[in-house]
Amino acid sequence: MKRVYVLLGALSLVVFSTGTQVPAPIEEIQTAPSDTLDRPLRFLMVGLGQDMGRISDGIWHEDYEMVRLGAQSIADHPKITREEIAAIKIALGDQFPAFIGLDQVVHQTATQLAKASQERNMEDILRLQSQLTQNCSTCHTVFRTEVRKALY
Numbered sequence: 001m002k003r004v005y006v007l008l009g010a011l012s013l014v015v016f017s018t019g020t021q022v023p024a025p026i027e028e029i030q031t032a033p034s035d036t037l038d039r040p041l042r043f044l045m046v047g048l049g050q051d052m053g054r055i056s057d058g059i060w061h062e063d064y065e066m067v068r069l070g071a072q073s074i075a076d077h078p079k080i081t082r083e084e085i086a087a088i089k090i091a092l093g094d095q096f097p098a099f100i101g102l103d104q105v106v107h108q109t110a111t112q113l114a115k116a117s118q119e120r121n122m123e124d125i126l127r128l129q130s131q132l133t134q135n136c137s138t139c140h141t142v143f144r145t146e147v148r149k150a151l152y
């Protein structure tokens with residue numbers, strides 16, 4: 001019995017010393033307020049997030065068709081509405097072409113990823129998945145706050 005206690009003590013030490021990996025408090029998570037769910041850009045983005053999830057699931061299950069469907073759906077994602085694009089253009093000014101450029105890079109990477117999954121090339125799939133994640137996050141880091149201000 002004593003041994004069990006010692007073991008438990010050691011375990012809780014491990015748990016507490018790795019306690020730095022607490023999830024971020026909810027207000028730090030970049031999710032728009034729930035009353036903006038009807039915003040087309042946000043709706044589109046939630047869909048892209050789900051497609052990225054399908055890509056990861058496909059990788060874990062080695063289901064190449066699932067990876068392809070996720071990537072193709074990103075490559076074919078719907079256009080941002082005219083109203084939102086106009087508001088973003090005004091808000092970003094000189095930076096607007098860079099915003100559009102990042103969207104184009106996402107399309108290109110997603111298209112390459114769909115092709116790699118058709119060819120069942122796991123090495124390329126992993127490289128392109130990571131590239132795609134970076135492409136998405138670059139736009140978020142650089143533009144998300146400003147674009148939100150312009151839309152809400």
Ligand code: HEC
Binds near residue numbers: 137148
């Ligand atoms: C060209 C810029 C740009 C690119 C590229 C981009 N995003 Fe976004 N994303 C945004 C902006 C702006 C918002 C904030 C939208 C809002 O709050 O209405 C956002 C928000 C999000 C959100 C949060 C939605 C929510 O609930 O508030 C998710 C998830 C998301 N993007 C996923 C992705 C994924 C996945 C990709 C790549 C496949 C991607 N985005 C590529 C600009 C971009």
